[in-house]
Every structure is written in C-alpha cells, then in structure tokens.
Amino acid sequence: MSKIYRGTVEEDNIEELPEEFFKNAVYGWDGLASLIGADVVAEMRKAGRPKVAAPKQLQSFKLSQDVISAIKQSGKGYNARVEKVLRAAFLGE
Numbered sequence: 001m002s003k004i005y006r007g008t009v010e011e012d013n014i015e016e017l018p019e020e021f022f023k024n025a026v027y028g029w030d031g032l033a034s035l036i037g038a039d040v041v042a043e044m045r046k047a048g049r050p051k052v053a054a055p056k057q058l059q060s061f062k063l064s065q066d067v068i069s070a071i072k073q074s075g076k077g078y079n080a081r082v083e084k085v086l087r088a089a090f091l092g093e
Helices: 019-024 028-036 038-046 065-073 078-091
Strands: none
Touching (some): 028 038
C-alpha cells in the first residue's frame, strides 16, 4: 500500500546535501548579497522605522490603582491619550 501525502515531509524523503554545498556556502548578509546584489542588501539593512529627532523616553511613576484602571478601560491607545492630557495640562497645547 502506498503512502498518502498529507502536506508533511517525512524524514525518509529528505536527501542529504553534499559536502560541497557547505564548503562553498556563504552565510548571512554576504551570502544574500552574492545572490541578489550588494546594493539591494545595503538598502534592506537600512530598512525599518526611521529615526526621530526627539525619541520618546520611558518614564516610570506611580499612580493610584483606580486611576490606572480608568485609563486602561478607556480602550486601546490610552498612552497617546494620557500624553495629550499631560501636554494640555503642562504645556498648554
């Protein structure tokens, strides 16, 4: 009776890679650059969130539990709303 393929690979079906593969392999960014080009890899490495001039800082202070609960119950994005309230109170914005 033949085996039925169910979307998985069985170890018996995996061929071992020859030693030459590992001897000639180039890993990491260098290996990728040899495949798709150094200029493309350079752009990929720069990818990500752009740096901001004045990044936000983590600040820790204590609040009463009832205040914390009320803030969190206001829904997602409460950090931004708290910052907006503090800006209005202290910076007049």
